[in-house]
Structures are given as structure tokens and as C-alpha cells.
Amino acid sequence: MKASASLSVVSVFLLCSSTVASQACDQFAAVGGNFTVPLGHRLRLPDILKWKLNGSVIFYRRTMRMVVGKNDDINQDGSLKLTNLQKDQAGLYTSEVLDRSGRLQTTRDTNLCVLDPVKKPEVKASCQDGNVIFHCVSGAQPADVEHEWLQNGAKMKENRRWFETKAEETKGAEFVCKVSNKFSSETSEPVIHNCAETGYPDELAGINIWVLTGARVGFIVVLTVLVSVCFVRVEKKMTMGLKDEEELPFQRTDTEHRSRDPHFFPLQHHDLRS
Template sequence: MSSTRESSSFWSNVTVKTKTMASLSVVAVCLLCCAAVASQGCDQFAAVGGNFNVPLGYQLKPTDTLKWKLNGNIIFYKRSVRLVVGKNADINDDGSLKLTNLKLDQAGLYTFEVFDQNGRPQTTRNTNLCVLDPVKKPEVKATCQDENVIFHCVSGAQPADAELEWLQDGEEAKGNRRSFETRAEETKGAQFVCKVSNKVSSESSEPVVHICAKTGYPDGINIWILTGARVGFIVVLTVLVSVCFVRVEKKMTMGLKADGEELPMQRIDTEQHSHHPNFSSLQPHHLQS
């Protein structure tokens, strides 16, 4: 009989322990699920390196006790006028929690608890704070391509949640693509700005005006300029050919004189003078007999 009772007691203990472990497992799973849900939903956003006040939303009395927790750990505890954990500089006059020079590891679930002078709970509230990297200032580059212009937003490494948009003369345009192409003539003189933003910050590039549109004279005058250029080219070419021809002829003339040959025109001139009536009288006197 005793062995039967011991065996029954043993299995009873095993059953109780099994049920207890199962209950603990269920509780743990529930807590994990709650934590996952809490981590996904952000009540407030703040930027890395910035400051943020976690709101209290309750009118404190001088005799109240205030506790602030981060992810369940007490980071500030003040009982009436006696400070237990933290520093007086950690909170503002209204009891809100003061966070300065924020870091990524300061994100999480902030909880405050308020008790009266008798230790009775007055109020409590949770605030899930998400700390994000701020965006960086972008730059716009314009590239001319035929009759079009390509705008490109150079933003470098940005946070994963960063969003991009284009502004044309201060108004939203062209969607959220990093680059876009448009007609140069249609956007001549327009100012384009690339804007990058997320939940905690926003940065805009300097405005850029492209110089890809047709410049110079109005349409129609270009034809006359082109025609004039062609005529001028022909005139210059004609002058150059004429100058070259004259120089070549001059060189040939000088070459014949150097060889002692008389040019045809010179011989004709000599013959004309020899038949002239006064030609003999013009001869030197020492030639007469």
C-alpha cells in the first residue's frame, strides 16, 4: 500500500510541475508577444544627438512619489523631497523626464508611476520612444543630354526610413525618384530642390537652375547668322586664293628676271619705242659717227 501511495504522490507532483511549467511558458510567450508589439509601435520619435522630454501628463503634488522606468529598470526615483535614484536635473519642474544628447540605446518603453504620501498608486503611463538617425543634407546635380536635362539627387548614406521628394519653384513635383529627366526648354529658369526627410528630421539641397536650354539668339535669327557665316567664309576663301595667286605670279616674274630673259610685254614695249620718230634722237651722242 505504501509503495502505491508513493507512486501516486510522485505522479501527482510530476503533473503539478508539468502544469506549472506549461503555465510559465504561456506567460513567457505572452510577454514576448507584448514586447514585440510594443517595439513595433512608436508613441514618440526623437533624433540621435537631440533632446527630448518624455511627458508626464499629471499634476504632481509636493508629497507625491515619482518613479521613471526604462524597459522595466528604474532610472529615476524620488520619494516626496528625498531623491533615491537619479538626479534632480533628470526631470523638469512638471515631472517630465528630460533626455539630452540622445543615443540609439536610449530608445525603449518609458514608464512613470505616481504614488501619494500613503503609498497608494495615483497614475501610471507608458511611452514607447523610438530614436532615429537624422537625415543628411543632399545635393543636386544637373547633366545636359541633347535637348533634355537629367537631375540627380546626391544624398549619400541615409537612414533606412528616409524619404525623398523633388520641389520645382517651391512646389512638389516629379515624384520621389532619385533621378529624373525632363525637357530643357520646358524647365528653363526653374529652381529644383531635392528634399530628404524622416520622422525626426528634414534637409533640403541648395536650389539648382540648369543651363541646358538653348541659349543665344531667338529662333529665326539663327538662320541669318548661319547664312552670314557661310557668305563670310566664301569671301575669306576667295581673298586667300587671290593673294596666293598674286604671290605665285610675283615669284615667277622675279625668277625670269634673274635668268636674264625678257618678258614678252617688255619686248613689245622696246619695239614700240624703236619705231618711234624721235627714238634715234633719244640715243646717246657718242653713238653717232
């Protein structure tokens, strides 16, 4: 009874191990890409060649007669050509080489995993309390994506989507974010922060800091022009007022002098009528 139970446990263990092993990926390829499944055997002219995917025959050639598939499905060495890969083409590929009489000469299994490629990321920098925070913005990425940071081309210890560092210590340095998985990788454009110079982030509420700076300078210029115009107008009014005050005493003196002249007769009302 105990021997039977032990045998059952061993059988279950072996079955589970076989299942796990069969699910392991030997090769990786990207969706939409091309891949060649190696044959791993030197093919001779009279050999019979079969290719299977998950147990189903997808290519079968007997000597020079095609049974399943077409000649373009394989390379000259017998390796299998896969183009414009899709996820339903992932699985266990098995090659079988038989001699002319049908006896198996060699077989080989290749478990191919077809995954989504990574997308090109973008680096954004924000400033906070003398520090700079770098974010690797990459949108929707495959689940197995890994992050890597480069400073002036040298690999850093950081492996997260973001990290924080001293702004003054990294002034003028170029930072790059790299995302990758088993078969694809993409690198962002290099970014240099300006936190040590301005103390402000590259973007504020989605508006570039240089746009804000330009708007601020424009406002100052307009304000300066308005103040200058007002100052000129006030100065002009003050100058005209002083001039009027200077001319008024001369007018009064001239009038008094004429009134004292015996030959001066003021113009009467009846003279105006005539």
C-alpha cells in the first residue's frame, strides 16, 4: 500500500516537472517579427523532413515530393522560416528527420514564445528642493519589461521607472532610460535637467518653463512701455502748466501799462456797433 502511494507521488511529481519543462521558453520572438527555428541536423537529399507545431504537422516533405506546406516554408538547410509572427504561432516546434525507409534519424524540440516588443520611452525631469526626479515614461509595456538608466553613457544602479538625485551634482549630465525584455529593447533620447540653474521644473502644469519665461519677459516689456508713456504725458502736462504760469504776469503788466497811457482809449461797446 505504501509502495503504491509512493509510486503515485513520484508519478505526479514527474508529470508536473514535465509540464513545467514543456512550458519553458527556449527562444523568444517579437510580434510582427521574423524567426528561424533551427533544425540542428545536416540534411541530406534523400531524407524525409517533418515540422510539427504542438503536435500538428505543418510541413512534410518526402524526398523531393511535397506533402504538407511549400518549399518556401524552409531554408536550404531545412530550418523552418517564420515571418510576421503572431501570438498564435507560439508553442512547441518539433523537427523530425527520417531516412528513405522512414526510420527516425533525429528529432529536436524548440519552445518558441512570441511576445509584444517594448515601446520607445521618454524621459521627463522635475525639480524639487534642490533635487531632480527623472521619470521614464513609456506608456503600456509588456509585463516582463525591465528598466535601465544611463548617465553620460555609463550604466547606473537604478532599475526602476524613476529615481531621484542631487541637482547640483548632476548638472550638465545626460540621462537616458532604456527598456527591454527577452528579445527587444528601446532607448529614450538623452535629457539634461536645468534644476541647478533655475530651481524650476522643465514643465509646470504641462506648460514648458521656457514658454512661461517668455510670457513673463513679454509682460515686463509691455509694463515698462506703459509706465514710460504715462511718465512722458505727466511730464508734458507739468511743463505746459509752468509755461502758462510764467506768461500770466507778463499779460497783466502789459494791460496795466496801456491803461495808464493818456492816449489809450479802451474800446467801447457803441464802437463795436459802428
